[in-house]
Amino acid sequence: MRTFKIGGVHPHDNKIYSAHQSITECPLPQKAIIPLVQHIGAPAQAIVEKGQKVKVGELIAKAGGFVSANVHSPVSGTVNKIDTTIDAWGMKMPAVFIDVEGDEWMEGIDRSADVIHECTLEPKEIVDKIAAAGIVGLGGACFPTQVKLLPPPGKTAEVLIVNGVECEPYLTCDHQLILEHGEEIVVGIQILMKALGINRAIIGIENNKPDAIARMKELTAKVLGVEVMPLRLKYPQGGEKQLIDACIGRQVPSGALPIEVGAVVDNVATIYAVYEAVQKNMPLISRVMTVTGKHVAKPGNYKVRFGTPLTEVVAMAGGVPEDTGKIIGGGPMMGRAMNNIDMPANKRVSGLLFLPEDECRRVEPENCIRCGKCVAACPMGLEPYLLSRQAELKMWDEMEQHNVMDCIECGCCLFTCPSHRPLLDYVRMGKATVGGIIRNRQAAAKAAAEAKK
Amino acid sequence: MKLIEQKKFETDMKNLIVSPAPHAHSGDSVRKNMLLVIACLLPALAVSLIAFGWGALITTAISIVACVATEWLIAKFVLKQRPTICDCSAVLTGLLLAFNLPSALPWWIVVIGAVVAIAVGKMTFGGLGQNPFNPALVGRVFLLISFPVQMTTWPRPLGFETSYVDAATGATPLATLKQIVKGGDTGLIDQLPDLWDSFTGMIGGSLGEVSAIALLIGGIVLIACRVITWHIPVSILGTVALFAACTAPAGMCCGEYVAYSLLAGGMMLGAFFMATDYVTSPMTGWAKIIFGIGIGLIVMVIRTWGAYPEGMSFAILIMNATVPLLNKIRPRRFGEVVKK
Numbered sequence: 032m033r034t035f036k037i038g039g040v041h042p043h044d045n046k047i048y049s050a051h052q053s054i055t056e057c058p059l060p061q062k063a064i065i066p067l068v069q070h071i072g073a074p075a076q077a078i079v080e081k082g083q084k085v086k087v088g089e090l091i092a093k094a095g096g097f098v099s100a101n102v103h104s105p106v107s108g109t110v111n112k113i114d115t116t117i118d119a120w121g122m123k124m125p126a127v128f129i130d131v132e133g134d135e136w137m138e139g140i141d142r143s144a145d146v147i148h149e150c151t152l153e154p155k156e157i158v159d160k161i162a163a164a165g166i167v168g169l170g171g172a173c174f175p176t177q178v179k180l181l182p183p184p185g186k187t188a189e190v191l192i193v194n195g196v197e198c199e200p201y202l203t204c205d206h207q208l209i210l211e212h213g214e215e216i217v218v219g220i221q222i223l224m225k226a227l228g229i230n231r232a233i234i235g236i237e238n239n240k241p242d243a244i245a246r247m248k249e250l251t252a253k254v255l256g257v258e259v260m261p262l263r264l265k266y267p268q269g270g271e272k273q274l275i276d277a278c279i280g281r282q283v284p285s286g287a288l289p290i291e292v293g294a295v296v297d298n299v300a301t302i303y304a305v306y307e308a309v310q311k312n313m314p315l316i317s318r319v320m321t322v323t324g325k326h327v328a329k330p331g332n333y334k335v336r337f338g339t340p341l342t343e344v345v346a347m348a349g350g351v352p353e354d355t356g357k358i359i360g361g362g363p364m365m366g367r368a369m370n371n372i373d374m375p376a377n378k379r380v381s382g383l384l385f386l387p388e389d390e391c392r393r394v395e396p397e398n399c400i401r402c403g404k405c406v407a408a409c410p411m412g413l414e415p416y417l418l419s420r421q422a423e424l425k426m427w428d429e430m431e432q433h434n435v436m437d438c439i440e441c442g443c444c445l446f447t448c449p450s451h452r453p454l455l456d457y458v459r460m461g462k463a464t465v466g467g468i469i470r471n472r473q474a475a476a477k478a479a480a481e482a483k484k
Numbered sequence: 485m486k487l488i489e490q491k492k493f494e495t496d497m498k499n500l501i502v503s504p505a506p507h508a509h510s511g512d513s514v515r516k517n518m519l520l521v522i523a524c525l526l527p528a529l530a531v532s533l534i535a536f537g538w539g540a541l542i543t544t545a546i547s548i549v550a551c552v553a554t555e556w557l558i559a560k561f562v563l564k565q566r567p568t569i570c571d572c573s574a575v576l577t578g579l580l581l582a583f584n585l586p587s588a589l590p591w592w593i594v595v596i597g598a599v600v601a602i603a604v605g606k607m608t609f610g611g612l613g614q615n616p617f618n619p620a621l622v623g624r625v626f627l628l629i630s631f632p633v634q635m636t637t638w639p640r641p642l643g644f645e646t647s648y649v650d651a652a653t654g655a656t657p658l659a660t661l662k663q664i665v666k667g668g669d670t671g672l673i674d675q676l677p678d679l680w681d682s683f684t685g686m687i688g689g690s691l692g693e694v695s696a697i698a699l700l701i702g703g704i705v706l707i708a709c710r711v712i713t714w715h716i717p718v719s720i721l722g723t724v725a726l727f728a729a730c731t732a733p734a735g736m737c738c739g740e741y742v743a744y745s746l747l748a749g750g751m752m753l754g755a756f757f758m759a760t761d762y763v764t765s766p767m768t769g770w771a772k773i774i775f776g777i778g779i780g781l782i783v784m785v786i787r788t789w790g791a792y793p794e795g796m797s798f799a800i801l802i803m804n805a806t807v808p809l810l811n812k813i814r815p816r817r818f819g820e821v822v823k824k
Binding site: 200272276356394406416446459 | 500501502503504505510512568571610611612713768814817
């Protein structure tokens with residue numbers, strides 16, 4: 032069974048709490064707060080005004096650039112105000128506040144459960160529809176999906192890689208989505224293949240989800256060019272570069288995008304959203320979130336409209352457990368600890384994890400014993416012990432030479448360190464600084480080149 | 485009900501812990517690694533007890549106590565740090581030092597060795613993780629140079645008949661081998677111990693190094709538990725075997741000489757437990773292999789042409805010095821070689 036070649040760790044997957052819990056709809060909120068930055072790239076620009084009536088699925092903010100995404104209203108009601116809010120990561124950002132009235136949908140949106148297999152649209156029309164629907168990568172990065180479907184000149188896509196890995200411990204939303212909406216996902220894959228003009232797709236699923244592998248195999252048995260690839264359990268297999276390596280044995284060079292090796296990677300949740308947008312005219316207004324933790328009363332997978340306060344999602348799962356010490360947006364390896372859950376659900380939050388108090392404190396670091404376990408664990412082949420030391424000593428040039436910008440911040444180094452050293456904290460800090468230095472240098476070089484002209 | 489939950493929630497919020505990802509840990513710790521290595525050394529200690537009697541245990545106990553006490557005193561009163569003896573690294577150093585000493589060594593020499601090992605070999609550089617040389621070997625080599633007679637007086641493996649204070653002594657296989665190789669004295673071949681005895685540990689030598697089988701079992705467990713990797717032991721033993729195969733002395737068959745080279749002296753102990761010390765060995769696979777080959781070559785050069793019958797300690801210490809250089813060898817980066 033295949034997996035990626037360099038590094039990786041084996042955290043306990045802890046998926047039993049919410050695995051196989053069927054997707055439950057979360058009730059509508061009374062007030063919805065819809066952030067206008069739910070993706071990587073430029074913020075979307077609001078096109079509604081205070082007091083305006085909106086319907087579910089109505090465009091309320093337009094993409095603010097090439098790398099940006101539309102935002103649609105997930106509820107119907109009246110726009111209360113356009114103001115700033117604090118999103119799930121503690122960042123201030125513009126948002127549209129809507130007082131919810133009823134549940135009135137835009138015309139043309141097909142809400143039935145029928146699976147529509149036929150797609151007669153031209154590739155360009157498909158891409159336009161995906162862009163219009165505001166679809167972003169739901170695996171965590173939130174990169175606008177239509178951008179990936181338009182390879183830059185000189186590059187051609189050869190294979191679509193479907194990310195059904197869900198390598199983060201605890202999270203089960205993608206798994207459940209495959210089980211319940213596998214048929215739609217397969218249609219979505221065919222739509223994307225058509226949009227990219229390719230005839231090959233590989234669905235990567237880790238072998239801790241045998242039922243998902245079996246379901247996808249059954250569904251794709253008669254679909255030409257679509258292959259299900261079971262992968263050996265190893266974190267971070269869901270990382271884009273790692274998944275490409277695992278599935279087709281090609282490694283994306285440092286600093287390049289997957290298209291460099293002819294691959295386009297999309298998460299199963301994203302592909303489900305593509306299906307909904309193209310076949311049912313449904314913009315991206317909701318997602319499936321896992322709410323889980325060892326002591327959560329009703330851990331499960333909840334379909335949540337964006338803008339719903341996370342407190343209401345938590346209430347669905349039985350409230351905050353008594354002994355909660357940390358609330359994490361996402362999984363335990365790459366998710367971020369949150370300082371409150373009053374903020375609204377959005378495209379970025381794939382799960383809420385409640386860690387008991389006794390599991391969430393870091394152990395005091397000891398001296399580095401140079402065991403090299405971080406080097407062996409790093410999936411990018413870096414030397415975390417060295418990078419963290421260089422960051423401590425502010426040796427930015429040396430960090431750049433040691434390829435700190437390749438770091439994908441997966442956390443394997445810190446996870447594996449027997450001395451509990453805050454390796455990734457330092458590397459992340461160094462990466463941010465080095466990234467700034469590189470951008471400044473590029474800007475200066477550009478300015479100098481222009482001055483010469 | 486929702487209201488109650490929300491209210492409770494607001495009060496709870498103040499106590500939430502916020503920290504950067506990852507929020508999970510493998511559960512590995514320095515202490516766990518040290519304890520595992522110690523556990524893997526216990527079979528060899530048991531054999532030593534059988535071979536050399538209570539002397540083995542007394543020497544080991546003195547060495548461990550002296551090492552831990554030295555570390556505690558220096559951390560507490562000289563460096564004024566929180567003593568780190570709980571990580572068990574001083575216990576391991578003490579155990580390894582004892583394994584490298586004759587079982588009948590006077591107690592005060594053991595204490596001197598332990599003090600040098602910890603004080604000079606480890607704490608001078610700032611404690612665990614900072615030392616360039618293997619502390620136990622620093623202690624051992626210091627004793628070997630300072631007390632050459634006592635350090636090369638090897639009790640014979642007579643079991644519990646061996647007294648700690650007044651042991652019957654004899655030559656080690658390596659000393660005999662040396663005379664055969666260097667002196668060309670082929671008549672001594674008969675005096676070499678049985679290969680089986682060399683394998684099980686019923687031969688003369690330092691107290692913990694004699695039993696190849698016990699050390700081999702411990703070493704394989706260490707590799708299986710992922711405490712160490714295969715690179716260093718395999719490259720050392722491979723190099724030594726190859727070297728021995730090419731330089732077998734007249735009158736001995738090649739396989740026999742290879743077997744003695746691998747089983748005698750500190751070869752197994754050094755290859756699995758001393759050279760693989762985290763702090764003083766390189767980080768990446770290829771660097772570890774070069775490190776191992778270097779040790780293998782140096783030890784055979786010393787054994788064949790040097791003044792000492794055994795060169796494992798020197799070989800490891802010399803290669804320890806090359807570790808900063810070997811750490812310049814970087815791991816293979818992701819995407820470095822693009823397959824077309």
